[in-house]
Amino acid sequence: xxxxxxxxxxxxxxxxxxxxxxxxxxxxxxxxxxxxxxxxxxxxxxxxxxxxxxxxxxxxxxxxxxxxxxxxxxxxxxxxxxxxxxxxxxxxxxxxxxxxxxxxxxxxxxxxxxxxxxxxxxxxxxxxxxxxxxxxxxxxxxxxxxxxx
Numbered sequence: 001x002x003x004x005x006x007x008x009x010x011x012x013x014x015x016x017x018x019x020x021x022x023x024x025x026x027x028x029x030x031x032x033x034x035x036x037x038x039x040x041x042x043x044x045x046x047x048x049x050x051x052x053x054x055x056x057x058x059x060x061x062x063x064x065x066x067x068x069x070x071x072x073x074x075x076x077x078x079x080x081x082x083x084x085x086x087x088x089x090x091x092x093x094x095x096x097x098x099x100x101x102x103x104x105x106x107x108x109x110x111x112x113x114x115x116x117x118x119x120x121x122x123x124x125x126x127x128x129x130x131x132x133x134x135x136x137x138x139x140x141x142x143x144x145x146x147x148x149x
Contacts, residue, residue: 001027001067001070002027003024003025003026003027004024006024006027006063006067007022007023007024007027010022010024010059010063014059016055017055017059019040020036020040020041020052020055020056021036021037021039021040021041022034022035022036022056022059023035023036024063025096027063027067028067029064029067029068029070029071029072029101030100030101031064031098031099031100031101032060032061032063032064032067032098032099033060033096033097033098034056034059034060034063034096034097035094035095035096035131036048036052036056036094036095036096036097037094038091038092038093038094038095041095045090046092047090047091047092048090048091048092048095050085050087053085053087053091053095053128053137053138054083054085054138054140056095056096056097056126056128057085057097057099057126057127057128057138057140057142058080058083058126058140058142059097060097060098060099060126061099061124061125061126061140061142061144062078062080062144063099064099064100064101064124065078065122065124065144065146066078068101068107069114069146072111074111074114074115074146074148075148075149076114076146076147076148076149077146077147077149078144078145078146079144079145080142080143080144080145081121081142081143081144081145082142082143083140083141083142083143084140084141084142085138085139085140086138086139086140087137087138088136088137088138088139089135089137090137091128091130091137091138092130093130093131093133094130094131095128095129095130095131095137096128096129096130096131097126097127097128097140098126098127098128098129099124099125099126099127100125102122102123102124106122106123110122110146114146114148118147118148119145119146119147119148120145120146121143121144121145121146122143122144122146123141123142123143123144124141124142124143124144125139125140125141125142126139126140126142127139127140128140
C-alpha cells in the first residue's frame with residue numbers, strides 16, 4: 001500500500017484525520033510516520049492542541065498495526081483498548097508521529113495468538129516531535145486489540 005493509498009484509507013475510515021490535515025510520510029509494517037500541520041490543530045496558547053497530539057500518535061500506531069496485519073494476511077478490526085500520553089514540551093510547529101514495529105518476538109506472539117484465538121492485543125509506542133527535529137515532544141503508549149473478521 002502506497003503512502004497516498006494509506007492516507008486515503010485513513011481519511012475515509014477516520015474522518016477526523018482529514019480535518020486535522022494528517023498526511024502519511026511513510027507507511028510500512030515496520031515504520032509509520034504521520035505528519036500534521038500546526039494551524040488546524042492549534043490551542044488557545046498557539047501551540048499544538050493536546051488532543052491533536054494524542055490523535056496523531058494514536059493513528060500512527062493504529063496504521064502500523066493495520067499494515068502489519070495486512071502484510072500478514074490477517075483480516076482484522078483494530079481498536080484501541082488503553083493508552084498513556086506523556087507531553088514533554090509544547091509543540092510550536094508542524095509535527096510528526098513515528099511508530100516502530102515491536103520486537104520480532106512480540107510480532108510472532110501477536111500473529112500466533114490471533115490465528116489461535118481470533119483476537120489478541122499488542123502494545124505499541126509512538127513518538128511525537130516537531131517537523132525537522134529529533135527532540136521528542138510527546139510519547140504515546142497504547143494497547144490495541146485486533147480481532148479477526
